Amino acid sequence: MPKKGSKKTKEVEEVAEQQENKLPDYLELQRTRVVCKADAPVHTQGFQYSGAFAAMGVDNSVSVEKFCKNFKIEINRLTEDDMEFDMIGIDASIANAFRRILIAEVPTMAIEKVFMVDNTSVIADEVLSHRLGLIPLNADPRLFDYISENDVPNERNTIVYKLHVSCGKGSQRITVKSGELEWLPEGSQLSTTSPAQAGDTQKTFTSFSQSQKEISDKPLGVKFNDITIARLGPGQAIELEAHAVKGVGKVHAKWSPVATAWYRMLPEVVFLKDVEDDDADELKKKCPVNVFDIEELGNGVKRAVAARPRACTLCRECVMGPTGEKIELRRVRDHFIFTIESTGAMPPEVLFTEAVKILEEKCERVISELS
Amino acid sequence: MEHGSVTDSSASTFSIVEEDHTLANSVRFVLNQDSFDECKYNENEIRGGVSSSFDFDRLDIFNSSCVQIPVADHDFYSYDLLKHKHDSPRVAFCGYSIPHPADNKVNIRVQTTGDPAKDVLKDSLQDLMVMCQHIRGTFDNAVADYRSNKPAEPMDVDPKQK
Numbered sequence: 001m002p003k004k005g006s007k008k009t010k011e012v013e014e015v016a017e018q019q020e021n022k023l024p025d026y027l028e029l030q031r032t033r034v035v036c037k038a039d040a041p042v043h044t045q046g047f048q049y050s051g052a053f054a055a056m057g058v059d060n061s062v063s064v065e066k067f068c069k070n071f072k073i074e075i076n077r078l079t080e081d082d083m084e085f086d087m088i089g090i091d092a093s094i095a096n097a098f099r100r101i102l103i104a105e106v107p108t109m110a111i112e113k114v115f116m117v118d119n120t121s122v123i124a125d126e127v128l129s130h131r132l133g134l135i136p137l138n139a140d141p142r143l144f145d146y147i148s149e150n151d152v153p154n155e156r157n158t159i160v161y162k163l164h165v166s167c168g169k170g171s172q173r174i175t176v177k178s179g180e181l182e183w184l185p186e187g188s189q190l191s192t193t194s195p196a197q198a199g200d201t202q203k204t205f206t207s208f209s210q211s212q213k214e215i216s217d218k219p220l221g222v223k224f225n226d227i228t229i230a231r232l233g234p235g236q237a238i239e240l241e242a243h244a245v246k247g248v249g250k251v252h253a254k255w256s257p258v259a260t261a262w263y264r265m266l267p268e269v270v271f272l273k274d275v276e277d278d279d280a281d282e283l284k285k286k287c288p289v290n291v292f293d294i295e296e297l298g299n300g301v302k303r304a305v306a307a308r309p310r311a312c313t314l315c316r317e318c319v320m321g322p323t324g325e326k327i328e329l330r331r332v333r334d335h336f337i338f339t340i341e342s343t344g345a346m347p348p349e350v351l352f353t354e355a356v357k358i359l360e361e362k363c364e365r366v367i368s369e370l371s
Numbered sequence: 372m373e374h375g376s377v378t379d380s381s382a383s384t385f386s387i388v389e390e391d392h393t394l395a396n397s398v399r400f401v402l403n404q405d406s407f408d409e410c411k412y413n414e415n416e417i418r419g420g421v422s423s424s425f426d427f428d429r430l431d432i433f434n435s436s437c438v439q440i441p442v443a444d445h446d447f448y449s450y451d452l453l454k455h456k457h458d459s460p461r462v463a464f465c466g467y468s469i470p471h472p473a474d475n476k477v478n479i480r481v482q483t484t485g486d487p488a489k490d491v492l493k494d495s496l497q498d499l500m501v502m503c504q505h506i507r508g509t510f511d512n513a514v515a516d517y518r519s520n521k522p523a524e525p526m527d528v529d530p531k532q533k
Contacts, residue, residue, distance in 0.1 A: 073513040093400040
């Protein structure tokens, strides 16, 4: 142990060669783990202040250089619709910022205005329009601009769909599915004036100067064809035109690009005391997600081991009952298991990249406001 | 919009519109990590000035600039603190609040140990931007790695052969 002394310069050099300055175990636990006790989690705050351990000589700051050195991402699962990945070395405030941005501030396209021509179904106009708004569209919002009140709807800010279904007089009732929404790449087909007036040139509700087929490679249809919109009985019909525009989830949830996005902290299951024999078997049965395994030690003694701590859902079955004192459930404070489920407009990895870009833009906006 | 004193620029409240917890909490975190001129002080200098026979039970930390260490040998410890310029952050206090949930505003309060609050906030926002760019780069690399390694997996299992 380095000596405490009153000599200044000489002592300092001797100490520098000896052990690194570390926090004592109990403080390190408080700093890096959230302990989930049987009734409530403890140490949820953590030491955020960079100078918290200044007097002990331990640097609690996370400078940008240190962050960049220690930050890791490991991808567990990446499919077209969802992904699960680990972010290690980041703070909860930033992970939460990404989650919030993914849910509320990444833009998407969704149906906003519905022009009803004919609706003799049992579903009211506004209910039908509400349902149309919630249908996920297979359109990349990065190709489109926002539209405001005074703008003319054109091929850059609107996608037009048509729905024209009817059920014949003698036939069975039919279900109108989202697959019947037809994309109109040339723009609106409804004229704003009645056919008797105008003459040759009919004005429609949109002014497309070019076909949207030029803008997008893939057809801008709906993502899922089997969503039930309405049911029609004999003699009923629906004829409408729907305009989809760009928006963000903050304004209305229909514009949220994720089914949902969430994170959890990496669980850690620690044995304070060994759990043996019968207790071990009971423990293994208690856990609903099979975190524990039995390990055979040489002389007929069995012991429980945490084989899959990552699966722990914090049901706390293992910390209640007789084994309660022997097990401690913890969460690693800076390790986040992120799951993103996309509704289909953009693949999940693109969504996350967009979310990070949006946080950067927010910072830039505030910086320019301050200057 | 900065609300502060004309004479004292080290403490002000920044009222930002169209923002909420998302940005404010992230900026608050980065502000908390802010330290003064890190590059100037290397590791050895920092680690050099410490005694580990420190009495943890009687430790009293208010904030970085106000530490009470109830030990007799003040000479040694006050020398430590002078050495620890790295641990004297520019931020004395930082926090945010949402004045009313119906208004789209957030107030970020920054009080510094001398520097103008606006500059400290701007530096923190820049730091946050650098962190975001790094996160994006790491993520893109991870996705590319995952994609290049993935095709190997489906070829392992062929039920017809077994």
